[in-house]
Amino acid sequence: MNSSTLIFVILFLALFSYWFGIQRSVKMAGGITKVKYLASLPRQYGLLTALWCGLPALIVLFIWSAFESSVLESLLIGVLPAEIQALPSAELGLYLNDIKIIAAEPILDLSSQNEALEKYQAANYLQNITANAAWLKSALIVVVALTSVGFIISRFSTEFGARVKLENIVRVVLMACSGIAVLTTLGIILSVLFESIQFFSAVPPWEFLFGTEWSPQTAMRTDQVAGSGAFGAIPLFAGTLLITAIAMVFSVPVGLMTAIYLSQYASPRLRSIAKPMLEILAGVPTVVYGFFAALTVAPFIRDTGDLMGLSVASESALAAGIVMGIMIIPFVSSLSDDAINAVPKALKEGSLGMGATLSETIKLVLLPAAIPGIVGAILLAVSRAIGETMIVVMAAGMAANLTANPLESVTTVTVQIVTLLTGDQEFDSPKTLAAFALGLMLFVTTLALNVFALKVVRKYREQYD
Amino acid sequence: MTDKNPADSNLAEQLSTTEKVALSLRKRHRKEKRFQWAGLMAVGLGFLLVVILISDIVLKARPAFHQHWVKLEVEFRQDWLGVTSSDLAELKKANYRSVLRRSLYGMFPDVKGRRDKRSLFKMISTNAEFTIKQYLLDTPTKLGKTAEVWVRFDDDIDSYLKDDYTPGEAGPRVSKQQAQWLQQFLNKEIVDKRWNSEFFTSGDSREPELAGVRGALTGTLLTMLVTLLLSFPLGVAAAIYLEEFAPKNRWTDIIEVNINNLAAVPSIIFGLLGLAVIINIFGLPRSAPLVGGIVLTLMTLPTIIIASRASIKAVPPSIREAALGLGASKMQTAFGHVLPMAMPGILTGTIIGMAQALGETAPLLMIGMVAFIVDVPAGVTDAATVLPVQIYLWADSPERAFLAKTSAAILVLLSFLLIMNSVAAILRKKFEKN
Amino acid sequence: MIDLSSSESLVSDDIDLSKTVGEIYADDAKMSMRNVNVFYDEKQAIDNVSLDLARNQVTALIGPSGCGKSTFLRCLNRMNDTIPICRVEGDLRLEDEDIYAKKLDPVLLRARVGMVFQKPNPFPKSIYDNVAYGPKIHGLATNKAELDEIVVSSLQRAGLFNEVKDRLDAPGTGLSGGQQQRLCIARTIAVSPEVILMDEPASALDPIATAVIEELIDELREKYTIAIVTHSMQQAARVSQTTAYFHMGKLVEMGKTEQIFTNPVHELTENYITGRFG
Structure with missing residues (x-):
């Protein structure tokens, strides 16, 4: 049986x-x-x-x-x-x-x-x-x-x-x-840590953390010493940061302004149709965003760049970053909305009562008062962007370029995890283990960001309770 | 303003204050307008993005729902087939490719030379030989006779007819010669555009004109089934414990912190967990919906627990007091009175969690659900893929026809999500009313 | 306090609420309101109220809670504009100027008619920045020295300067409740308004802080016209020269404070003053 x-x-x-x-x-x-x-x-x-x-x-x-x-x-x-x-x-x-x-x-x-x-x-x-x-x-x-x-x-x-x-x-x-939640966390930590330790016994941690050359494929040759400098993760970190930065530059202003407009200016009617709009943006699966990035936005940016005489990689960081920004807009918007709404109404009235215009009130009183909450929201959004996988897998490159030019192609931590672990694999090769080391980095970073962000947000809530 | 009160010594200063304020007004109102406009733009941008995203996908998906077929006059000659009788077993092994080839060449007697012939044959789908095989197996009386059989065009010709058709002119991946032959088909009025029902009834294929989503849909269904069966009872049980029974101590705190943090762990990390623990340690099969379901359960559990807890918390304490006052035990109160009242909220949370799981791709790549699988999976341990992964795979394929297939698969996925979210919204509305 | 529905039963049928008794007109009116009606959607909150605010006097608006006195006060600098469902009708004038006129800018009006709220609401900024907020946005100071002067003099007038002069950079939210409320008053007078509206300014404070605020209000009268909503009759008696008694959205009686508290004309006013309800 x-x-x-x-x-x-x-x-x-x-x-x-x-x-x-x-x-x-x-x-x-x-x-x-x-x-x-x-x-x-x-x-x-x-x-x-x-x-x-x-x-x-x-x-x-x-x-x-x-x-x-x-x-x-x-x-x-x-x-x-x-x-x-x-x-x-x-x-x-x-x-x-x-x-x-x-x-x-x-x-x-x-x-x-x-x-x-x-x-x-x-x-x-x-x-x-x-x-x-x-x-x-x-x-x-x-x-x-x-x-x-x-x-x-x-x-x-x-x-x-x-x-x-x-x-x-x-x-x-x-x-x-x-207790399953605890077991899951434990499972994640142990599995990622265990494989990473194995990896770090083959590749020294400082080489992984500070090396500037990433080409795990070369380490696949038999009896190659793994610590030949092929596992320097700096280009991946840089690529991840570049795409995250582009995403934030795009999503923070738009998300924040959306939250401000909807909570302070919009009529109930506009609010009632804007909310489902944001829900759609939030609910679209990331694989769909990846498709959109790879087959619509990236070619568009490349063609536009060609028209302006710029050479744009067909898998430019800009395309992946912008689409990731679109994905994050509703996230930033709803968290900022919470932060702004947590500011006591009395402050708004106090400012309006002195003859401040609404925008002055928002800029000089509401936003400064909500800043910790908004910072928390942005940190959570950054953590989200760093861990996002499908958009970059589909729209960012594979080559580990160390560049700050958004028109070039970069690769990210998550892209490399997917690349290293899909397809046939031997479980103990440094190539596979490297994916777990990257996973460890990703887990630690996002966890730290989340814990810190939640702390900031909680402290801020207590201030007005 | 008239000065009625000489005691109002402040008047001169006040006048100037009013004037100063009045002076600043135009600039300030301009700023106000600008700010408001910027906000409106941001909201407008959101709408614009939704419209662009959806219309882009719909426009790209449209060609996937139709396919061009051509009517060939197929001569089922015994010598071409290499059969001696109409025995079914023999017919099954016959050489239909040869029949197809020769029949096609028969329709274009002036096509000479190997290269031209190959080019002509490539216009027809590789699946056509199976189409005529099926035709003959269904009507064996046609053996030795000529019959008109509808077969599919190759995906290149199909795409050309849909997007780039200019009579007799070459198109992408279609040579001028092929375009002219195609024109002859069209002139004979033996080309037909049909509804592509096979998109929903067949599995994946390397040939875009044959690929369908049924395999991925079944895989999704099985994976979701596993996820639901695991995550709903586990999530509800955890929520009940934390809300109704958990003592306020360190252990409970640890659990709560864990749940909150898990909700924000990148999904790909869950894939690593699945690969390292569920597959490599527990030895469950790779690529299986069972493993996918377990991984997605771990991922959605925090969502369901958080939503269920909120819903249980919202049940008024008077309900508990009333039940306890009547002599019900704490357990009976929780399961008999609190849980039923919290159910709509719990269901809403579960549906939202399931919708998240439905669209998830990254962790499933890690556990090998990314393989190319033609067969429709029959059980939770068969190798399978799911809809989002299918989208990822097709999006990566170079053939142009897969672009439409991918978009169409996205539409299928989005409509599932829409249905689930609408149900959740309706439930929530109903819940709020009560 | 008895809720409204039961206070209704205390009003005998023959009591006339249709007309305000007493003197609603002031010889030297800073603001004059005529036939004011306020609606929240369909619900009428203020019913045909007319009254004057006399220049350099304190006018107290009293009445049971829910009688509309706060709503009325908020009409005077158009704070009700921020509530979308609120509609104000009638003729409201500041120095003969219609404050609900289309061309009138509520921003300018609110600079001239300042408001102090029930709960102290200092901004989460330094004490200095709290007071400097108004002058800054309205462009009242052309340089830092002028701004410093406005801040110092406002704090002095609010009687707070000596307590905070060493820590102007400390956050305003760190002050005690009474100090916070005086900071809010300083913030309001930093704009040099003509009228100050106070919505139960001492209700969240302890008795000692309340006494300080009341003293301050009396001093401020020299420069400003003040309207104060209060639920404390003693406070009204102590700080105001004129008192208006509101009941269920109507102005029942208005007159010299002394007269209202010693010899009310209207039966309802008397009931309220003597503590029969409210």
Whole structure:
């Protein structure tokens, strides 16, 4: 049985346990009329039984699934000839992969080569242990489910507080669910950190952080020393910053002015149609913006540049930056709107009451008062721009140019992560690991920006509360 | 102003104040107008951008919904097919390319020379041989006879007819010679422009005239299903715990800070997590909707939790007090009374989270959902791609016809998003009324 | 305080609200308002009110909450313009000039008719910049020295200078509540207005700060015409020369403060003064 079938089996068993628990509790009370003498409702006995049936079984299934493949793999390696076991991990991985493919699809051509035969035998073995493991797993899960049902049923009595027990379990389950966020963060940190440490053992961190040449492809040659200067990430950081800067130059004034106009000047009617407009801009998937940038804006900018006698790269930083700016407008606008609205109305009235015009009031009182909130908004927007992937993947370049010219092509951290990790890959090559090191940089930067921005915003809110 | 009160010693100064203010007024009002105008421009720019974005995509997408077909007179000669009888098994293996080629050359007897012939044959879609094969398998009686069969043009010819048609003149990727042959087809009135329903019913293909979104749509559907099944119960459970049960302590604080920060982590990082943990450690299959769904769940969970918490918080405390006062336990109150009242808000948040997940691309590239997959996936562990990734792949393809396909796929994606957001908006409105 | 619906029941049917009793005209009026009606959408907030603000006097507007006294005050420098649903009708004049005339600029009007609000609302700027705000935007000072002089004299007139002269660069929001309110008064008089409108200026302050403000108001009367909305009858009695009693959007009675508080003519005024409701 595969995992999804097993889940259904567990669900079915749990349903059965529910019914069984109800029956037992009614019987224990001495008939349906005497149910009121029980400590809890029959339904609660049923639910408790169902949980006792389902939860341990699911936990076992989860743990089993998590470790099954690695256990099977080590078993498989154990039966392989010694010279294959001695292969370097990358080649061994390829070898194992072949075996797995054969095992999954046993239509193989036995081209009488020894190697193929060996693989075939290994695949056969793998099929056997996989099948055995599947049986063992199914049996174990059913046994676990039934045993725990038996255990809980045996404890039933008229004084047995099923409701309290049930609620305790549910509370623990709820808590576990809320802990997933922490697990996710932990998972991100550990996975990114672990691979990065591996990377930094091959490429010194200062070379990565301060090197000005980025060409990971060259490091793909066999037995090249990885620390040959091909992993200097400065051009990527510079490219990311350039595109982010262009995006901010475009989106901050437009977003801020939009927020000001909509909150201070616009009629309710205009506001009611401008809000969906901003929602559309915010809701358009980034891949669509990427398409727009690559196939409409970039050619337009290039042609315009040609007309003016400028040489513009067809994947110019300007195109990606402007479109990223468009994407960020609603973000800046809604956060600035919050910041401006948090300024007490009394300040606005105080200024207007002295004869200031509305624009003077906005420029001299509202905006200075809202500045911390707006700065927070801009920081969040910067973090968003830095982490944005699809627009730059589709519209920015691949070549790591170190330039500040927006008409040239640059590449970014996210573009390189995607480039390094899509397509076939060996997991342990410095090329792949470099992607995780870049990921670490990205995660740390955006996290720091967010934490700082949220702090600024919160402090600012408290000021007027 | 008349001076009625001699005690008003301030008058001279006041007059000058008023005058000074009056003097500054014109300039200040001009500034005010300018400022207001700048604001209006910013809002206007927003509208303009939406209009440009949408119309650009719609205009580019239009050609994708139609396709040009041509009616060929196909001679199903047995010697060309290389068959001896109308036995189905034999017909399935027959050489239809040869039939197609020779029939086509038959229509243009004056085309001589290998190069010209190849050029002529290239005008027809590579799929045409399967079209005539299907035709013969459906009507085996035509064996040995001549039949009129509609087949697709190649995508270059199709694009030329849609965008650059000038009778007998060469176009992009269409030679003058081909254009003249095309003119002969047109003169015979055997060219037809048809609604391209296959765009919705077929999977991906290297040939733009055959590519469709069904595979990607199915992949999206499966991925979204996994995401919904995981993120909704997990998100609601987490929200209930944090709002109704969590004690105010360090652990709760850590969870809250985590949720807020996760909401702002770049999506690509979740892809790295999926690759390093879910695929490489847990060993789930690459490119599978199951993995995609798990990654998107982790990504959307913060959105759903935050929205659900806000909605649960909005339930008036009197409801809880009333339920608790009647002897319900805290758990019964939370699930029996608070949760149902918070449901519309939770659903709204879930739909918004799902809409985000629906448009997400970057993390799915990381877990290998970027492969070229022709088959429509049948389960959550099959290799699949999703609509946004399909858009990315097509946008990268050099063939011009893929431009229209990409735009059309974007329209499909946008209409899904529009539907989801409208449902969320309606729900929210209903919720606000209550 | 009793809410409006129940105070209604205290008004016996035979009480006449259609006409204001007492003296609404001043010999030397700085501002004169005639037949003022104010609507919020369809709801009428001020019903046919006429009164004068006498030059260099303090006029107190009193009445139960919701009676429209604040709304009326806000009409006098067109602060109600900032509320889109608010509509003002009637004839309102500052020195014979129609302040609701089309060609009149509310910016100029508000420079001449300043306003002090219920809650002290200093801008999040330094004390100096708070006071200099008005002169700067209106272009009243041509150089730094002039501006300094305006700031110092305004702070002096508001009785705040001695307390803050060493920390003019400190933020205005760091002052105590009473000081903040005096800073707002200094900010208002820095523009040299002719009229100062005060909307319950002491309601958010403690008794000692209130006493300081009241004293200040009395001093300011020499230079400015003042209208003050207050819910405290004692305050009205202490600071004003003329008192107007509002009830449910109507001006019920107006006259010399002394007379209103010792010998009110209208039954409603008497009820309010004697604390029967309000």
